[in-house]
Amino acid sequence: MSTPHRLKSVREGFRTKDNKKLSGINVAKQLGITPQYYYDIEKGERTLSAETASKLADIFHTTTDYLLGKTDVNIYDWVGIIEEGEFHGVKESSVPYMHEKELFNKSLELSNEDIKDTFEFKIDGRELTEEEYQRMIAAVRAERLYRDQNQK
Template identity: 40%
Template sequence: MSKELKTKDQLRKEVGKRLKELRLQKGKTQADIAGILGLDRASVSNHEIGRALPKKEELLVLAKFYGTTTDYILGHTDNKETPDPYENEREFLTAIDLSTDEEIKNRFIFEIDGQEVTEEEFKRMVAAVRSERLYRKNP
């Protein structure tokens, strides 16, 4: 993927190429996609050959249907994967088992309702997670 600015024509062609690739990977026809979007098949064809770009709402529906992001469809990234919204939480929960409380506190920023967590709140939070894990191991 080139980081240089694309012309509108280049953008339409890249989006079309990606949409066609995603559709074929799903084993769907243009008519299938037209039905999902509430369009006619010719509109889907125009998207895929680079004559027209899908509307924002259509891009959102397509990204969700294909399990990717609008950034991938638009060529902003080559990563097809949808980011894990809980990645930071998983990292934190793993760190609780592997680190001292001080290492955890220094590694992450803890805020609740826009306010930084106090030292006492942090200790109670870590203790609660550890207690729950211990309980699940030994019910």
């Protein structure tokens, strides 16, 4: 989905805490731009700047990657929303990727190599080296062994 279509779709599907829709005028006010400028962005007639994309992601509780169409999964649909230090739960809107969400929530049994090949592990924006990855796996196993031994 292109950015303009995604942006309009996200705005039209978004609900505030009071379960109200956000108008383009309201979004424009939050961004500090004119409504016409915002609607031009939504129609693809103006370029979406990184700063505006970041602000929109905050407003709509999504990621910039989702707004820009780089991913079709809005992570906030899965992990929940925290506003002003308070957890507000996951979005209960009709998530188009519900099947994937159900699969993700089920137990996933993968070998160490499958995990490494399937997922990208980054900390502080840097991908883990092979040694760091192996230490991470070893740390989880050691913690589990310790927990198992102390529960008996």
